Amino acid sequence: MELLKKRILQDGKCFEGGILKVDSFINHQMDPILMKSIGVEFSRRFGGTNVNKIMTIEASGIAPAIMTGYLLDLPVVFAKKKSPKTIQNVLSTTVHSFTKDRKYDVVISADFLTPDDNVVFIDDFLAFGNAAIGVIDLVKKSGANLIGMGFVIEKEFQNGRKRIEEQGVRVESLAIIEDLSNCKIKIK
Ligand code: 5GP
Numbered sequence: 001m002e003l004l005k006k007r008i009l010q011d012g013k014c015f016e017g018g019i020l021k022v023d024s025f026i027n028h029q030m031d032p033i034l035m036k037s038i039g040v041e042f043s044r045r046f047g048g049t050n051v052n053k054i055m056t057i058e059a060s061g062i063a064p065a066i067m068t069g070y071l072l073d074l075p076v077v078f079a080k081k082k083s084p085k086t087i088q089n090v091l092s093t094t095v096h097s098f099t100k101d102r103k104y105d106v107v108i109s110a111d112f113l114t115p116d117d118n119v120v121f122i123d124d125f126l127a128f129g130n131a132a133i134g135v136i137d138l139v140k141k142s143g144a145n146l147i148g149m150g151f152v153i154e155k156e157f158q159n160g161r162k163r164i165e166e167q168g169v170r171v172e173s174l175a176i177i178e179d180l181s182n183c184k185i186k187i188k
Contacts, residue, residue, distance in 0.1 A: 001041050001174040005187050007034060008153070008175055014183040018127075018158060019099065026152065027060040027124050038174060039067025042150045045172045046120045047072055049147050053117045055079070055139070057106065057131055060124040064152055068122055077112040079138060081105070091141045095134035098127045098158075106134050108142070115143035126151035126173060129160025136167055148172060155180070156188065 013021040025031040042064065051072065056065035057079045069076035081104055083090060089110035096103050113119070121135050132149055139146045148170035154161060155177045164171050176188040 001037070003034065003037055004152070004175045007031075008177075008187060009185060012185055014180050014185055016183075018155060018180050020125075020153065020155065020177060020180060020185065022124075022153065026063075030063050035063050035067050038064045038152055039071045041174055042068040042120075042122060042172070043071040046148060046150065049120070050118050051120045051147050053077060053113075053119050053144075055108075055113065055119045055121045055135070056123060057081070057135065061122055064124065064150075065122040068120070068150075077108065079106045079108045079135065083107045091138055093134045093137040093141070096130045098130060106131075106138065108138055110142055113139065113142040113144050117142070117144035118147050119144050120147050121149045122151075123149070124152045126154040126160040126164075126171070127158045129158075129163040132160060132164050132169075133167075136164070136169060150174075153177060 011024050054065050054069040054074055054076045056062055062078055065076050087109050090107050091110050092105050092107045094103055095106050150172045153175050154173035161171050178188050179186040
């Protein structure tokens with residue numbers, strides 16, 4: 001997606017340890033026009049499938065997921081990183097966080113992810129694939145069908161795609177970062 005790649009090169013910042021900061025337009029301050037284009041592109045890639053629900057994980061996946069759900073006229077559900085006291089029929093899994101270097105539990109209610117659902121998962125980043133592997137586990141536990149996973153930005157050099165594809169899941173990324181070494185952003 002050319003618009004996104006241009007924006008990453010223009011406004012993205014590279015940090016030690018292979019971290020790309022895009023908080024001026026994606027995951028802190030957000031550009032709704034760009035976010036709409038992201039939704040249009042995910043809709044184009046997944047719209048021809050039998051998807052009937054968009055799933056994401058809080059917090060940064062919510063903006064691209066809601067745009068995609070809006071454009072495809074589908075409900076959007078997000079997995080939570082803290083289990084609310086009021087949640088019912090909870091499904092849970094454990095994920096190792098790349099940016100925070102710790103483990104956390106992710107939960108979703110089986111009321112909103114069911115065997116009737118054909119799900120597309122959307123998130124901001126694919127790095128090592130830990131969050132995605134946790135989501136695959138949640139979807140399996142719910143009995144839903146996972147059609148594919150869409151990422152706004154994939155850091156190819158951290159090999160998350162391989163782990164997801166090994167599980168037989170389709171991966172779509174809108175911008176693929178080949179390398180961040182020496183704090184230079186190299187986009188495919
Ligand atoms: P993974 O589980 O694939 O290793 O990492 C996915 C999650 O970590 C994403 O949802 C995102 O929140 C966070 N993340 C991974 N790499 C980066 C990065 O380079 N920059 C930012 N801002 N977040 C990242």
